[in-house]
Every structure is written in structure tokens, then in C-alpha cells.
Amino acid sequence: MSSNELLLSVEDVTLRFGGVVSLNKVSMNQRRGEILAVIGPNGAGKTSLFNSLTGVYQPQEGTILLHRIDQPALSVIGQKAHRVAKAGVARTFQASRMFGALTAFENVKIGAEDHSGLGFVGAMFKGPRTRRGERASDARTYELLEFVGLTKQANTVSASLSYGDRRRLEIARGLATNPTVLLLDEPAAGTNPSEKVELTELIRKVRDDMGVSILLIEHDMKLVMSLAERLYVLNFGAVIAEGTPDEIRANPAVVEAYLGSSATKGKN
Numbered sequence: 001m002s003s004n005e006l007l008l009s010v011e012d013v014t015l016r017f018g019g020v021v022s023l024n025k026v027s028m029n030q031r032r033g034e035i036l037a038v039i040g041p042n043g044a045g046k047t048s049l050f051n052s053l054t055g056v057y058q059p060q061e062g063t064i065l066l067h068r069i070d071q072p073a074l075s076v077i078g079q080k081a082h083r084v085a086k087a088g089v090a091r092t093f094q095a096s097r098m099f100g101a102l103t104a105f106e107n108v109k110i111g112a113e114d115h116s117g118l119g120f121v122g123a124m125f126k127g128p129r130t131r132r133g134e135r136a137s138d139a140r141t142y143e144l145l146e147f148v149g150l151t152k153q154a155n156t157v158s159a160s161l162s163y164g165d166r167r168r169l170e171i172a173r174g175l176a177t178n179p180t181v182l183l184l185d186e187p188a189a190g191t192n193p194s195e196k197v198e199l200t201e202l203i204r205k206v207r208d209d210m211g212v213s214i215l216l217i218e219h220d221m222k223l224v225m226s227l228a229e230r231l232y233v234l235n236f237g238a239v240i241a242e243g244t245p246d247e248i249r250a251n252p253a254v255v256e257a258y259l260g261s262s263a264t265k266g267k268n
Ligand SMILES: Nc1ncnc2c1ncn2[C@@H]1O[C@H](COP(=O)(O)OP(=O)(O)O)[C@@H](O)[C@H]1O
Pocket: 017, 020, 021, 022, 040, 041, 042, 043, 044, 045, 046, 047, 048, 049
């Protein structure tokens, strides 16, 4: 469960692209161990927020701090994405970035070896001196595939996995870097109802068993309301509400801006 210790603090972050304001003085925080969600209509700025948290976008204003144990907080704005990843922030993408021609095993292993300092190209074309590290990353890869329930599919080419299996493989790949926090951008997109239930359970297990904090963007209201302990609602780049699932469901501004009457019944 989440502690009172801060993990991420975002303060007055503004991100512009020319005349477009993608994030407008966004402030939010996440506690260590928390399952936190960001919801909002299309174009609200959710992915821009993830990109800002991971060093992919550089907001013009504000501060983003990643608090660490036994180390000073990392000021994320101005850092390169690989540096932020190394500091413990992992993510999955809204559109799958899996290498379809590689097997499930290879896709996760690349994540594990990338973390070992070889870099992506090094991980693909490694020399003999890396063999010991390779055995360690093989073991870690099998462990992660088992954790997400894909042991049987280890040697299946990723492109031929079902949608649900692919989304679970992405989570395994995100975990391969041993992150402190895992950012999931619409992890249930394209999945069927039973796959959604499995994904919900898996994400909760990532937090409960691995102690990894979860920051989640998700459109499926049933999934997000059952999983998140707290939510932020973005609309036109600004935070319009923050609270527990019950508080968000009952917030008139949220209902008006986004959810519609069906949300109060817990439907999508
Ligand atoms: N790289 C970019 N260049 C220009 N505009 C962008 C870029 N990324 C995001 N935006 C704009 O920021 C706004 C928020 O987009 P996004 O963060 O993708 O929203 P969401 O994920 O909530 O659907 C949109 O108006 C989008 O066009």
C-alpha cells in the first residue's frame, strides 16, 4: 500500500507547442507505493504529462522532482530520457513499441540488458565478455515472463501474440529495468473484457508483490476506478479534480467535463 512518502512531485508545469498549451500549470504528486491514475478526454494532455515525467518532453515552466531513497531528488526537467529511466522511471506506450519479429523472451531480454549498461545496440550485438551478465539477464527474463503469465509464450514471435498477451509483455519489458515507478499509457487498449480483468489483477500484483508504484492513464472507467487509489482529472491541459474514485465519481465538474452520467454507475 502507499506510504506518506512522496515519490513524484509536479509543480506548476506548463508545456507549450507553439500556440498550443498542452499542460497548463499542472501540479500533482504521487506517494511511494501508490496506484495513481490520470484520466481525461482525448487531447487533455495525459500523454504529454507522461512524456514530461520521462524526459521526452521538456516543459517551459515548473518543476518535476523524482524523490529517491538515500539520494537527492532528481529534477526531471532538462534531463535526457535515458537518465530518467536509469533513475527508476519506466513506461509503456499508448501504441505498442514491441519488436514484432522478436519473441516474447527477446523483447523482455532487450529491456533487461539495456539496463545492464550495454545499451540497445550492445544488447543486440554482444561480445563474449558479456556472457556472465547474459546468464543473469536470461534468468531475470524468465522470472518476468513467469510473473506476467507468459512462460508458455516465451518463444512466440510477439506479432502473433493476442492483444492481452502483448499488453502483458509490455509490462514485463517495463519491469526489466527494475523501476521504482511504472507509467502505463492505456494498458488495456484493444483488450477484451476478460483480458481487462487479468490486466487489472496483474497491475495490482506489480505494486503488491514488486513494490513498484503505478502511474496509469486509462480510458476504461471500470478498470481505472477499480484499480486506482487516487486520480487526477485533466481537461484542456489543466487539472480540474483530484481525489479517490468515489470523490471523482461525485465531482460535478468531472461529470460535466468528461465522464457523463454513466460514470456514476461505474461503466465506460
Ligand atoms: N509533439 C507535439 N507537438 C505538437 N503538439 C503536441 C505534441 N504532443 C502533444 N501535443 C498536443 O498536446 C495536446 C495534448 O495531447 P496529448 O498529451 O496527446 O493528450 P492525451 O494523451 O490526453 O490524449 C494536444 O493538443 C496535442 O495535439
